[in-house]
Amino acid sequence: MRIPFTGHGLDRADHTRADPAALAAARANPAARVLELDGLSPMLRPGNALAWRPVADSDGELIFLGLRDGAPLFAPVPAHGDDRPAYLQRPAWREISLLAPADLAIYGGARSLMDWHARHRFCARCGAGTVLAKGGWQRDCAACEAMHFPRTDPVVIMLVQHGDALLLGRGRNFPEHRFSALAGFIEPGESVEDAVAREVWEEAGVRVSAVRYVASQPWPFPSQLMIGCHALAEERALAVDYSELADACWFTRAEIAAALAAPADAGLDGELGDLAFLPPPVTAIARHLLEWWLEQA
Numbered sequence: 001m002r003i004p005f006t007g008h009g010l011d012r013a014d015h016t017r018a019d020p021a022a023l024a025a026a027r028a029n030p031a032a033r034v035l036e037l038d039g040l041s042p043m044l045r046p047g048n049a050l051a052w053r054p055v056a057d058s059d060g061e062l063i064f065l066g067l068r069d070g071a072p073l074f075a076p077v078p079a080h081g082d083d084r085p086a087y088l089q090r091p092a093w094r095e096i097s098l099l100a101p102a103d104l105a106i107y108g109g110a111r112s113l114m115d116w117h118a119r120h121r122f123c124a125r126c127g128a129g130t131v132l133a134k135g136g137w138q139r140d141c142a143a144c145e146a147m148h149f150p151r152t153d154p155v156v157i158m159l160v161q162h163g164d165a166l167l168l169g170r171g172r173n174f175p176e177h178r179f180s181a182l183a184g185f186i187e188p189g190e191s192v193e194d195a196v197a198r199e200v201w202e203e204a205g206v207r208v209s210a211v212r213y214v215a216s217q218p219w220p221f222p223s224q225l226m227i228g229c230h231a232l233a234e235e236r237a238l239a240v241d242y243s244e245l246a247d248a249c250w251f252t253r254a255e256i257a258a259a260l261a262a263p264a265d266a267g268l269d270g271e272l273g274d275l276a277f278l279p280p281p282v283t284a285i286a287r288h289l290l291e292w293w294l295e296q297a
């Protein structure tokens, strides 16, 4: 199972981040490259590869992403006062869907970091300005000496099974007919298992047990870690929270297999035909969890 946004293949060269001389040498390396972007969206080169330009052409602050075949790679830090942080920009889904897998993973990590810098220019403890440190993997407050680190926000996303069926939900902003795995942020004081059980209970009124981990995905809009799980439901009766979901339903194995086998443009005209629902897009871990489930005996 190759999940989109995973497998960047870089040597992150962590020791270089804290070493100013090594960082300067990386930046001065003739092979060093900085990511070329349109806003925070990727630009594509032939072969659906990310676009890069020589670091020598760049005079702004840079994030050291790591080494690819020995070549240092960087991403630009958005200009001070950037009024278009990533969380306000619509993802460029066309480019994202075309990017080669390793490049998509490099882009995702870079996007999360760039957005974090744009949104963390001030200290959460004292309000003073912060400055970039550790090659862009930290921001420091000169006033109170607090150190701030890039965020990763854990989210559980789960297949809930009863017999030969799965419980799927429709988000209130989903395209017509699309269903996906239920999901929600892990709250302070919760394990992954606790969060799965709470979210399924809150959103669908279903008690679950036997929660287990399946796979994960970094999701850079802006910085979630999607933790894919499987759980067993005690019964099929639902009490859907319509403030959270547009709907939630049980779908059989045959219905799910048919939905995943349908052409990518199925249902775009609003007509489902023989399908019970439209599945999540290939960029989403939910689709890969459904494929994983169909492969289970």
Ligand SMILES: [Zn+2]
Residues within 6 Å of the ligand: 123, 124, 125, 126, 127, 128, 141, 142, 143, 144, 145, 146
């Ligand atoms: Zn401070």
